[in-house]
Amino acid sequence: MNIGIVCYPTFGGSGVVATELGKALAAKGHKIHFITYQQPVRLDIFSENIFYHEVKVSDYPLFDYQPYELVLTSKLVDVVKFEKLDLLHVHYAIPHASAAYMAQHILKSEGINIPFVTTLHGTDITLVGKDASFAPVITFAINESNAVTAVSESLKQDTLKHFDVKRDIEVIPNFICLDQYNYNGNVQELKKSLAPNNEKLLIHVSNFRKVKRAEDVIRVFDIVRKQTPAKLLMVGDGPERRRLEELCRELDTCHLVKFLGKVKDTERILSISDVFILPSESESFGLAALEAMAAKTPVISTNTGGIPEVNKNGISGFLSNVGDVESMAENTLKIIADDATLEKFKMNAYEQAKVFNIHTVLPQYEDLYTNLISKSS
Ligand code: GMT
Secondary structure (H helix, E strand, O other), rough: OOOEEOOOOOHHHHHHHHHHHHHHHHHOOEEEEEOOOOOOOOOOOOOEEEEEEEOOOOOOOOOOOOOOHHHHHHHHHHHHHHHHHOEEEEEEEEHHHHHHHHHHHHHHHOOOOOOOOEEEEEHHOOOOOOOOOOOHHHHHHHOOOOEEOOOOOHHHHHHHHHHHOOOOOOOOOEOHHHHHHOOOOOHHHHHHHHHHOEEEEEEEEEOOHHHHHHHHHHHHHHHHHOOOOEEEEEOOOOHHHHHHHHHHHHHHOOOEEEEOOOOOOOOHHHHHOOEEEEOOOOOOOOHHHHHHOOOOOOOOEEEEOOOHHHOOOOOOOEEEEOOHHHHHHHHHHHHOOHHHHHHHHHHHHHHHOOOOEEHHHHHHHHHHHHHHHHHHH
């Protein structure tokens, strides 16, 4: 198949999923065209089956806001026509689904039929999409997509609750390429440099937005480190970073907390960590938790949204109510209580990650594409 993928090319989960999906499809022989405003951060391999088309918005002085959606639409029309695409797959509804709809109709007027799939990822529904300034367009674009998928059952239910949706939504969960996490490199030196006295390593990875409640990570850590020698690794960057550093100063933990910034290949750092903390307010899936589990790192998380579909309470980690830092700290201490318990949780986390193996999930997308393409031709 010849497929166009539209996504945000940043470190966000939807961009990561879209890029890894494209790479895996290309490895199976499909031709994949990424259509984005920047090269996706995870698009770090050369493949004769992968193509990249940049959406370039020119800076015209009349516009205070550049019309990105229109430029994307024109680019989609162009790429579909000249690369003879069979299907478009857009990740994150805003503004990708409405751009795909518009492109589809322009192409139809020229006698070209192309179906498009919209994958809902989370904040496009739970935060941004619900906003009255987007809602009518999102509702329309969801209803008019040729297929809609959601990354968890919880997100599907949220979508049905908040929008007047008159169509099926298929749940295709996020996935993980376990081979990437079979980290064989020498990590002992890295571990020694970060935890020279064999301290337990707690880790958090996110874009430090309010919805991630990263302050809770610092508070959980503060309780844990008073009970047992521990260090905290904060991976990522975002609007809350300054507040997080201030909180470390207030709690006098700066010497124990390391902010590592945006790390491209988190596998290495996850593989030396003992517990991953994800205290989000809302999370449609929690890809970061799945990545941790694939690296054999158990997860302490909240029980919100789609997280319970990923992290199994008492098995791959523990679930607590949003904001309950005492419970999260208590559960962290349970996991790191002794080597045998930690090892059991590590193995369980890895077993649970296998449920989302890319080799199980990829055929679900391929079947969906094949169906839509056969209907449209
Ligand atoms: O919230 C983020 O970190 C970014 C956002 C995105 O779309 O880039 O993530 C959402 O999609 C991810 C991939 O499907 C999910 O794993 C995240 O749970 C989801 N974030 C939220 O729902 C807050």
